[in-house]
Each structure stands twice: as C-alpha cells, then as structure tokens.
Amino acid sequence: MKEEKKGKGMGPALALWALLARSSIYKILAVLVLMVPAEVILFCRNIKTEYHTLTTTVESSHISVVFLTALGLVYFALVWTEGQLDSRSGGTMLRLRLSGSRIFWIKTAYNTACLVLLFAVQIWLCIWLVGVYGREAEEVYASPQRLFLAFYRIDFLHCLLPMAEAGKWVRNVLLLLSFGMEAARRAEKTEYIQPILLYVLTANWFVSLLGGNVIDWICIILYTVLIVVNVRQVREKEREEVQSNA
Amino acid sequence: MLEIKGLRKIYYGKLGGVEALNGADLTVGPGEIIGLFGENGAGKTTLLKSILGFQSYEGKVLLDGEKINRGNIGRLSFATCEHSFFPNLTPLSHREFYRMHFGTFRDKRFEALMDFFELPMRKVLKSYSTGQKNQFEVILALCQGADYILMDEPFAGNDIFNREDFYKVLLGILEPQETIILSTHLIEEVERFVGRAVLLRKGRIVGDVTTLELEEQGRSLKEYIMEIYGYRPDRVNKALGDLTDGGY
Amino acid sequence: MRDADRRKLYSRGRFIKKARAAGKLTDLWNPEKLFPPGYEYEWERNSVVLLFGIGVGLSLQFFGRLYQAAEVLYEYTDRRRVLREDAIAASFGHLVTGHWGLYVPLVLFLTAMMIYHYSYYYRVTRSIYLMRRLPRRGVVFKSCVLGPLTGLGMAAVVLALLYLLYYGIYVLVIPGECLP
Structure with missing residues (x-):
C-alpha cells in the first residue's frame, strides 16, 4: 500500500492559516483598536502645552509605552492562542497532512505578519500624529521637514522606522522573526518564562539612542541566538519524524 | 451534616447568563454514599465546586451549622477528573505536603492504597498513565482525613476492572463518619455501591431516593433515572427511520 | 574535574540525599520552598542571573565614564600631566546616572514571575483546587x-555592595582635592 505523502499543495497551508487567523485575529484587532485612540488622546493632550516641541510632545505623551504594551499583548495573545490551538486542535492540524516543520514555518509567517501589522499601524499613526502636530502647534515649532526630522530626532520614532541606520533595521527584522518563532515554538511547550524574558528585555531596550550602541548589539545577538536555536530544534524534530516514518 | 439551601449559580457569558444551578436544596448526613447523577450540563460539577467555595454563588452551604471557612475546609476533600495534584512531584512529596497542611492525613491508608493499586511512590506524576493519575487523585482525596469526600467523575479513563476494584476497596475502608458524594455517569456500575441517588436536571434537584427505596419498589436506578428524565427509548428508532427514509 | 573529586562530590550528594530522606537534615536553604510545589524554578533562576549579569555588565560603563571624568581634571603642560587649578570632578551620582534603568528588566521580569507563578496552579492540572482547600491562610x-x-x-544586596565598590574606586581614582 502506498504511504500517504504529506500534503504539499496550498490547501492545507491555507487551512492552517485560516485556523490561526480565526483563533487570534480578533484579539489582535482589539489591541489595535484600543492602542490607536489611546495614543491619539495622549498625544493631542500634549500638543498645545507651552514650549512643547515635537520631541517633547512625543516623549511626554508616552506613546512608546502604549506601543510596547500593545506589542506585549499581541505577542502573548499569539503565544497563548497557538498554545490552546495546539492542545485542543492538535489532531485537526495533523489531519491537514502538513509536516511539523511546515506547520512551524506557517505559524512563524502568520505571527510575523501580525507583528508587522502592528508596526505598520504604529508607523502610520505616528506619521498622522506628526501631521496633526504640524497643523495644531505654533508656527515656530512646525517646520516643513518635521516628518523627516521626527524619524531622526525622536528616539522612539527612529527605532520604529530606522531610516538609514542599518543596525536598527537588522535588529527590528530579527526582533519580528524571533518573536514570531518563539510564539510558534512555544505552542509546543507549557512554560512561558522564555517569552516573558524576551518581551521584558525587548520592552526595555527597544527605544535606544540614534547610532549603534551596546544594547542594540546585545539585542541582535539575543534574537539571532533564539532564531538559530528554534530552527535547530525544528530541524531535529523533522529528522526524528522522518526516521520514525522510515 | 452538610446542608445546601437555595443554591443558585449563574455563569455570565457573551450571550447573557446561563443558570447552572437554580435553587438546589440538599442535606447530606455523615456516613452516606451519595451518587450524583445528571446529563451533561445538569450542574453536578457546579454543585460540588460551590460546596467547596471555588466560585461565588447565592444561597447557603453549611457544615454542621457553620459556613465553609478556613477552620472547617479540611473536613472536605475533592477528587476531580481535571486532577488537582502537582504533576512534577512524586507521591512521596505529595504525602509530605498533605501531612504539612492537613493534620488528619491517613498515612497507613495512603500506603495501603498505593500498594494495592501498585502505583510507584518515587515516580513523578506527569509520567503516570491517565488511569494511574485518576487512581492517585482519588487516593489523595480518601487519605486527607476529611469527613466529606467529593468526587467529580474521578474514573474517566479507567478500565472496568480498575473501577470495580476501587468500589470494593472503598466500601471496605470507609469509616462510619466518612461521607462520599460521587458525581458519575456510570449508573449501572455504582448502583451497588451508593446508598442514595440524587438526580440533577437543568440546575434543579429532580430526584432524591435511597437505593433501599428503589429495591422495595422493584426498580433499578437506571429505570428510576429514565423515568425522571422522561427518556423515550423509541426516539432512536424514530430517528433512524427518518434518516433512512431521507436516503442518507 | 578529576575523577577523585567527582567521586567525592557525588558521594557527598548521595549522603545529603540520604540524610534528607531520613529527616536528619533541616534545610537551611531550600529554594524549592520559595516557589509553588513542584515548580521548576531553574529556568527562572537562570533568567534572573542572565538579566542581573547583563545589568552588571552594562554598569561597567561606569569605568569608562570615571576615566573620562578623571582625565578632564588634568592638563598637559610641557608634556607633563598636571592637575588643573580648581578642577572639580563630576559627582559619583552623575557617573552612575541612568544605571537604575539597567536593572528595570530584572524588576519587571520578577514582577511578571509573581503572576506566572499563580498561573502555574492552572497549567497541566488544576492544583489551584488543592491550594484553595488548605486550612492555612496565604x-x-x-x-x-x-x-x-x-x-x-538578593539583587539589591549585591548591587549595594557593587556600587559601594564603585564608590570606593571613584574615591581612590579622583584626587581628594577634586572631589565635589
């Protein structure tokens, strides 16, 4: 009798994607729906205060704290829902005829896409808020190049969209990948200390000064180590699967 | 005496409130073995958890006239199919834990039951099989030294021989003041074991009868429950008939 | 490790285990008592050590700042390094400004762990049912x-000693007349 091969078509992959989306997308959208008005309210409250430049307005409104809280909520929502999915619908996923490593990569892609969505919404919101500042603030504080300068002078905006600083781009990409992979791998385990540790470090060190510094390097090393460890574990598991099927 | 008066519990969700218990009244004396029966969602687990104070409720639960508090909670023990032990600890460590917190822990009974069911003492519980975990969960509840032992479907996943052994051992070791309230679906099995059957339906107690009364009436527990539930045996044939006529 | 040392360590470990099992050894320091029963605290301990180590590692920047603060006190006259007149060094507080931020991840992590420990009672089994039935409060x-x-x-104690050491080094390096 011929052995059934693992499904290679798009069907099972899309089915898994739909399963993931069904279980977590509303939570993520809820976080975004709460994050955007919270930041708008905090920012707009500070605009008309005397002597407030754009930098001080952004910093005193603490929108970075709101963003990092939202990052944590989205990340842990992904970790938790995928853990629940694994324990309750693990059988359904196996019937999709996808190998363990394919499931992992699909989950990673989905998680990373959700985090990219969060970043994209935040960047778009910051651009809009800078525009609002330009219209509302006194003329002396509003320059025609304020948007471009904002993403250089304001640490939080610069870390969000690093412009020409390659080191921070690398850090951000590795951050998204490592978070995505951790949420995908964590589903197979019940301990959450590693995700908590990863989030605590990221939340503290995400906003850093312009130009490369020690903390950025530590983050890059940390994220790279996590990515390598996760990929290795997935490959080892795949090898074990192949050996047990042989 | 365990008294439950007007017990009411509503679970609030997205679609409004679901009344899990609606004015349940029950009195349980010492030394009784009570089977708690009912369909899924009847309120059995809610009743047991409310007695133990795991959730808020309306009404009263009194133990010898007093509310359940830190002073008398040790007189109640609980065995659940969800398991309430620590999976990373061994039975030996659990014994130490129980000894530390419950002064009435029964060492001899614990060793005897562990020995009888051949459960390894020094193996962590997460490596036990489901059946072994169920057995251990019930052993802990029986050895705590409680007067009222509440069990919520403790045998889900155990084989029939295992369950039979357990009922026999239980009847043999229970002391006159020890009371068991056992929630289960295994009506025919526990019929010979329980002295009283309490039937729940949609949050209400709809039946409360002793097995002695049933014997005198010449009825089995299953017949009694079927009568109270209004179970119609012909509905299966009717459903099959509809399905086959429909060409399925 | 030499074989003889390894054997000694192993036999000592077995002796301690036997003594504990016989109830003859009271645990002066048993980390298991600080956590929920059966909780595997090793990961948490290692994370705390890592966070603390990163914080302390980053705090070594103090030496760079100290060096710069000391250098600023001197000028070069005829190729000789001479202390400037009325030179006053930056205060110790100024040199360690922002250091508290290095340990915020540690504090946040440990705070998160308090909540994580509570969630332990709901994971795998529902040991919360047992814990809520215990007669003892709290x-x-x-x-x-x-x-x-x-x-x-423990982190606070170690950091207090560390910054005391840093202060000692600061006092040693900065000439007495330049101390603020």
Whole structure:
C-alpha cells in the first residue's frame, strides 16, 4: 500500500492559516483598536502645552509605552492562542497532512505578519500624529521637514522606522522573526518564562539612542541566538519524524 | 451534616447568563454514599465546586451549622477528573505536603492504597498513565482525613476492572463518619455501591431516593433515572427511520 | 574535574540525599520552598542571573565614564600631566546616572514571575483546587511572591555592595582635592 505523502499543495497551508487567523485575529484587532485612540488622546493632550516641541510632545505623551504594551499583548495573545490551538486542535492540524516543520514555518509567517501589522499601524499613526502636530502647534515649532526630522530626532520614532541606520533595521527584522518563532515554538511547550524574558528585555531596550550602541548589539545577538536555536530544534524534530516514518 | 439551601449559580457569558444551578436544596448526613447523577450540563460539577467555595454563588452551604471557612475546609476533600495534584512531584512529596497542611492525613491508608493499586511512590506524576493519575487523585482525596469526600467523575479513563476494584476497596475502608458524594455517569456500575441517588436536571434537584427505596419498589436506578428524565427509548428508532427514509 | 573529586562530590550528594530522606537534615536553604510545589524554578533562576549579569555588565560603563571624568581634571603642560587649578570632578551620582534603568528588566521580569507563578496552579492540572482547600491562610500568595521577592532582595544586596565598590574606586581614582 502506498504511504500517504504529506500534503504539499496550498490547501492545507491555507487551512492552517485560516485556523490561526480565526483563533487570534480578533484579539489582535482589539489591541489595535484600543492602542490607536489611546495614543491619539495622549498625544493631542500634549500638543498645545507651552514650549512643547515635537520631541517633547512625543516623549511626554508616552506613546512608546502604549506601543510596547500593545506589542506585549499581541505577542502573548499569539503565544497563548497557538498554545490552546495546539492542545485542543492538535489532531485537526495533523489531519491537514502538513509536516511539523511546515506547520512551524506557517505559524512563524502568520505571527510575523501580525507583528508587522502592528508596526505598520504604529508607523502610520505616528506619521498622522506628526501631521496633526504640524497643523495644531505654533508656527515656530512646525517646520516643513518635521516628518523627516521626527524619524531622526525622536528616539522612539527612529527605532520604529530606522531610516538609514542599518543596525536598527537588522535588529527590528530579527526582533519580528524571533518573536514570531518563539510564539510558534512555544505552542509546543507549557512554560512561558522564555517569552516573558524576551518581551521584558525587548520592552526595555527597544527605544535606544540614534547610532549603534551596546544594547542594540546585545539585542541582535539575543534574537539571532533564539532564531538559530528554534530552527535547530525544528530541524531535529523533522529528522526524528522522518526516521520514525522510515 | 452538610446542608445546601437555595443554591443558585449563574455563569455570565457573551450571550447573557446561563443558570447552572437554580435553587438546589440538599442535606447530606455523615456516613452516606451519595451518587450524583445528571446529563451533561445538569450542574453536578457546579454543585460540588460551590460546596467547596471555588466560585461565588447565592444561597447557603453549611457544615454542621457553620459556613465553609478556613477552620472547617479540611473536613472536605475533592477528587476531580481535571486532577488537582502537582504533576512534577512524586507521591512521596505529595504525602509530605498533605501531612504539612492537613493534620488528619491517613498515612497507613495512603500506603495501603498505593500498594494495592501498585502505583510507584518515587515516580513523578506527569509520567503516570491517565488511569494511574485518576487512581492517585482519588487516593489523595480518601487519605486527607476529611469527613466529606467529593468526587467529580474521578474514573474517566479507567478500565472496568480498575473501577470495580476501587468500589470494593472503598466500601471496605470507609469509616462510619466518612461521607462520599460521587458525581458519575456510570449508573449501572455504582448502583451497588451508593446508598442514595440524587438526580440533577437543568440546575434543579429532580430526584432524591435511597437505593433501599428503589429495591422495595422493584426498580433499578437506571429505570428510576429514565423515568425522571422522561427518556423515550423509541426516539432512536424514530430517528433512524427518518434518516433512512431521507436516503442518507 | 578529576575523577577523585567527582567521586567525592557525588558521594557527598548521595549522603545529603540520604540524610534528607531520613529527616536528619533541616534545610537551611531550600529554594524549592520559595516557589509553588513542584515548580521548576531553574529556568527562572537562570533568567534572573542572565538579566542581573547583563545589568552588571552594562554598569561597567561606569569605568569608562570615571576615566573620562578623571582625565578632564588634568592638563598637559610641557608634556607633563598636571592637575588643573580648581578642577572639580563630576559627582559619583552623575557617573552612575541612568544605571537604575539597567536593572528595570530584572524588576519587571520578577514582577511578571509573581503572576506566572499563580498561573502555574492552572497549567497541566488544576492544583489551584488543592491550594484553595488548605486550612492555612496565604499559602498561595506566599508561594507566588516569595521567590521573586527573595531574588529582588538578593539583587539589591549585591548591587549595594557593587556600587559601594564603585564608590570606593571613584574615591581612590579622583584626587581628594577634586572631589565635589
């Protein structure tokens, strides 16, 4: 009798994607729906205060704290829902005829896409808020190049969209990948200390000064180590699967 | 005496409130073995958890006239199919834990039951099989030294021989003041074991009868429950008939 | 490690285990008592050590700042290094400004662990049902917070000693007349 091969078509992959989306997308959208008005309210409250430049307005409104809280909520929502999915619908996923490593990569892609969505919404919101500042603030504080300068002078905006600083781009990409992979791998385990540790470090060190510094390097090393460890574990598991099927 | 008066519990969700218990009244004396029966969602687990104070409720639960508090909670023990032990600890460590917190822990009974069911003492519980975990969960509840032992479907996943052994051992070791309230679906099995059957339906107690009364009436527990539930045996044939006529 | 040393260590470990099992050894320091029963605290301990180590590692920047602060006190006259007149060094507080931020991840992590410990009672089994039936008050609360609070306390003590050491080095390096 011929052995059934693992499904290679798009069907099972899309089915898994739909399963993931069904279980977590509303939570993520809820976080975004709460994050955007919270930041708008905090920012707009500070605009008309005397002597407030754009930098001080952004910093005193603490929108970075709101963003990092939202990052944590989205990340842990992904970790938790995928853990629940694994324990309750693990059988359904196996019937999709996808190998363990394919499931992992699909989950990673989905998680990373959700985090990219969060970043994209935040960047778009910051651009809009800078525009609002330009219209509302006194003329002396509003320059025609304020948007471009904002993403250089304001640490939080610069870390969000690093412009020409390659080191921070690398850090951000590795951050998204490592978070995505951790949420995908964590589903197979019940301990959450590693995700908590990863989030605590990221939340503290995400906003850093312009130009490369020690903390950025530590983050890059940390994220790279996590990515390598996760990929290795997935490959080892795949090898074990192949050996047990042989 | 365990008294439950007007017990009411509503679970609030997205679609409004679901009344899990609606004015349940029950009195349980010492030394009784009570089977708690009912369909899924009847309120059995809610009743047991409310007695133990795991959730808020309306009404009263009194133990010898007093509310359940830190002073008398040790007189109640609980065995659940969800398991309430620590999976990373061994039975030996659990014994130490129980000894530390419950002064009435029964060492001899614990060793005897562990020995009888051949459960390894020094193996962590997460490596036990489901059946072994169920057995251990019930052993802990029986050895705590409680007067009222509440069990919520403790045998889900155990084989029939295992369950039979357990009922026999239980009847043999229970002391006159020890009371068991056992929630289960295994009506025919526990019929010979329980002295009283309490039937729940949609949050209400709809039946409360002793097995002695049933014997005198010449009825089995299953017949009694079927009568109270209004179970119609012909509905299966009717459903099959509809399905086959429909060409399925 | 030499074989003889390894054997000695192993036999000592077995002796301690036997003594504990016989109830003859009271545990003066048993980290398991600081956590929920059966909780595998090794990962948490290692994370705390890592966070603390990163914080202390980053705090070594103090030496760079100290060097710069000391250099600023001197000028070069005829190729000789001479102390400037009325030179006053930056204060110790100024040199360690922002250091508290290095340990915020540790504090946040340990705070998160208190909540994580509570969630342990709901994972795999529902041991919360057992914990809520215990006659003694506060067992759950203590099991959740003792470990992290002990970690915070130990970190505070070590940091106090570390910054005392830094202060000692600061006083040694900066000439007495330049101390603010």
